[in-house]
Amino acid sequence: MAGGVAAAPRAGRSPWRHPSFVIGGAIVGCIVVVALVSLVWTPWPATKMNIPHKLLGPSAEHWLGTDHFGRDVASMLMVGARNSLAVGFVAVGIGMLFGVTLGTLSAAKSGTWLDEAIMRSADFTFAFPAVLSAVMITALLGPGVVNAIIAIGIYNIPVFARLTRSGALQVWAKDFTLAARAAGKTTVQITLRHVIPNIGGLIIVQGTVQFATAILAEAGLSYLGLGTQPPNPSWGRMLFEAQTYMQRQPLLAVFPGLSIALAVLGCNLLGDGLRDIFDPRVARSRA
Amino acid sequence: MPAFVLRRVLGLLATLAATALIVFIVLEILPGDPAAVMMGVNATPETIAAVRLEYGLDQPAAVRFVHWIGGLLRGDLGNSYTYKVPISGLIAERAQVTLPLAVMAVLTASSIGIPLGVVAAARANTRWDAAVMALSQIGLAVPNFWFGILLVLTFAVTLGWFPSGGFPGWGAGLWPGVQALLLPALALALPQGAIIARLTRSAVLEALQEDYVRTARAKGLTWRQTLTRHVVRNAMPPVVTILGLQFSVLVAGAIIIENVFSLPGLGRLMFQSIAQHDIIVVKDLVVLFAGLVVTMNFIVDLAYGWIDPRLRKT
Numbered sequence: 001m002a003g004g005v006a007a008a009p010r011a012g013r014s015p016w017r018h019p020s021f022v023i024g025g026a027i028v029g030c031i032v033v034v035a036l037v038s039l040v041w042t043p044w045p046a047t048k049m050n051i052p053h054k055l056l057g058p059s060a061e062h063w064l065g066t067d068h069f070g071r072d073v074a075s076m077l078m079v080g081a082r083n084s085l086a087v088g089f090v091a092v093g094i095g096m097l098f099g100v101t102l103g104t105l106s107a108a109k110s111g112t113w114l115d116e117a118i119m120r121s122a123d124f125t126f127a128f129p130a131v132l133s134a135v136m137i138t139a140l141l142g143p144g145v146v147n148a149i150i151a152i153g154i155y156n157i158p159v160f161a162r163l164t165r166s167g168a169l170q171v172w173a174k175d176f177t178l179a180a181r182a183a184g185k186t187t188v189q190i191t192l193r194h195v196i197p198n199i200g201g202l203i204i205v206q207g208t209v210q211f212a213t214a215i216l217a218e219a220g221l222s223y224l225g226l227g228t229q230p231p232n233p234s235w236g237r238m239l240f241e242a243q244t245y246m247q248r249q250p251l252l253a254v255f256p257g258l259s260i261a262l263a264v265l266g267c268n269l270l271g272d273g274l275r276d277i278f279d280p281r282v283a284r285s286r287a
Numbered sequence: 288m289p290a291f292v293l294r295r296v297l298g299l300l301a302t303l304a305a306t307a308l309i310v311f312i313v314l315e316i317l318p319g320d321p322a323a324v325m326m327g328v329n330a331t332p333e334t335i336a337a338v339r340l341e342y343g344l345d346q347p348a349a350v351r352f353v354h355w356i357g358g359l360l361r362g363d364l365g366n367s368y369t370y371k372v373p374i375s376g377l378i379a380e381r382a383q384v385t386l387p388l389a390v391m392a393v394l395t396a397s398s399i400g401i402p403l404g405v406v407a408a409a410r411a412n413t414r415w416d417a418a419v420m421a422l423s424q425i426g427l428a429v430p431n432f433w434f435g436i437l438l439v440l441t442f443a444v445t446l447g448w449f450p451s452g453g454f455p456g457w458g459a460g461l462w463p464g465v466q467a468l469l470l471p472a473l474a475l476a477l478p479q480g481a482i483i484a485r486l487t488r489s490a491v492l493e494a495l496q497e498d499y500v501r502t503a504r505a506k507g508l509t510w511r512q513t514l515t516r517h518v519v520r521n522a523m524p525p526v527v528t529i530l531g532l533q534f535s536v537l538v539a540g541a542i543i544i545e546n547v548f549s550l551p552g553l554g555r556l557m558f559q560s561i562a563q564h565d566i567i568v569v570k571d572l573v574v575l576f577a578g579l580v581v582t583m584n585f586i587v588d589l590a591y592g593w594i595d596p597r598l599r600k601t
Binding site: 120123124126127128129130131132135136137138139140212216219220223224226236239242243246247250253254256257260261262264265268269 | 427566573576581
């Protein structure tokens with residue numbers, strides 16, 4: 001993670017010159033397009049069972065074969081992409097919204113009891129990895145995608161809170177915030193006008209990394225049966241079901257895993273690329 | 288240093304107490320009647336009342352919390368509703384699988400990640416470096432439970448070298464036990480190894496910029512000697528401490544991996560307890576896992592203070 005405050009991209013510095021950004025962006029872009037297309041079209045209805053055609057290999061009719069219920073794997077993967085992205089967006093959105101708010105508040109009230117309380121709470125939340133939070137929430141409310149989103153979202157809050165606080169503290173130490181304060185601007189005005197725009201890059205970069213983590217967590221929870229519930233297709237759930245039929249149709253265990261890996265790889269590369277664009281010092285130090 | 292340690296110990300105790308309180312509130316107070324949750328929707332009011340009485344769930348929440356904390360401190364976690372045995376015994380039995388698995392995973396991840404990271408840094412900006420970085424990107428992206436499934440498919444189903452799942456118990460001998468844990472440990476080690484390789488690379492690159500490297504070379508040490516005797520040694524503390532901070536990832540991974548390989552460990556026990564609505568066991572296990580994460584963070588915190596005296600003032 002970039003240690004300092006994100007610098008604004010230099011004028012004329014083309015993002016297309018960063019291979020990580022281009023490759024990651026292309027992978028993520030493809031998955032987003034596939035997910036959007038699945039809203040209006042899939043090769044077959046994703047949840048339609050066709051037992052006589054179960055466990056078929058890839059063919060012109062079923063591009064990636066069929067599962068143990070005869071459902072079209074390609075169609076399920078397309079709808080699964082939609083679910084993974086939706087969970088990722090909402091969970092990271094929750095983490096970002098609450099985390100950035102708490103982080104900026106903590107930085108603005110640095111050294112006070114409020115700052116201490118927020119940061120100690122963030123430390124405390126780290127004790128509960130997403131899977132552990134999901135286990136508790138599931139034991140309480142039962143399994144389901146909404147509960148998985150809540151668990152992953154809660155896990156994301158301290159990540160953004162800590163990052164935002166450290167970035168915001170550096171902005172608060174700059175001369176221009178001092179000048180704004182001298183000009184009579186309130187803490188809220190300075191936070192909105194100066195602090196958040198200056199740490200925006202940092203938050204976006206972390207957002208892509210957390211998005212990858214959220215996709216992995218959702219897949220893991222769905223694999224355990226704690227996330228997306230049948231008949232809604234999910235990559236993690238598909239992997240769980242494929243395990244039983246691995247000897248008869250090994251490819252069933254390959255495609256969902258490959259989809260998860262590609263999505264995570266794409267997000268991580270995109271994050272690396274964005275980091276290089278927002279903070280060229282990191283790129284130079286990595287070279 | 289004593290003041291620093293005392294502050295951190297007080298912080299640890301406060302966090303552990305808060306963890307226990309939150310877990311208790313979420314699992315015993317928020318459901319309303321934990322006995323009803325445990326017995327399911329088809330239970331009769333008489334059965335629910337009997338369970339409430341048997342497990343002391345009829346007492347006020349504050350009394351139950353104090354009783355539970357007292358039990359935790361004495362090592363008496365009560366009895367499992369599903370297994371009808373003391374939970375402490377159940378946890379001790381299952382830990383015989385999870386602890387060796389975690390140790391094997393950390394050892395595997397370190398023995399792969401550290402050499403790869405050193406090679407990448409020593410040959411920075413070469414094809415070796417690019418290959419290691421690409422491998423680490425893949426290691427971070429591949430879900431460990433999918434990697435576990437692929438390992439089973441290759442080494443158990445196709446080649447038949449390893450069992451596809453289950454655990455024979457340490458009573459069956461050391462090798463059958465280790466053999467059953469090898470593939471799961473490898474699966475668990477994948478993301479850890481990738482993280483360690485990346486961290487080691489950046490720590491070694493940073494250490495290479497230090498003055499003592501120039502001094503060592505001027506003294507007549509070869510490049511390899513300088514690297515192994517000075518650079519790697521100095522680069523290791525941050526890697527080891529980050530390894531400690533990654534413990535929560537290992538905990539989360541173990542819960543899933545034990546289910547992939549049907550290992551009778553703590554993670555699988557937790558999963559089974561949820562399926563059987565055994566809230567008492569779930570509560571103890573969540574506190575155990577969260578407590579382990581908090582304690583590991585505390586150890587890392589102390590290690591940082593020991594390595595860098597400036598941090599003791601914070």
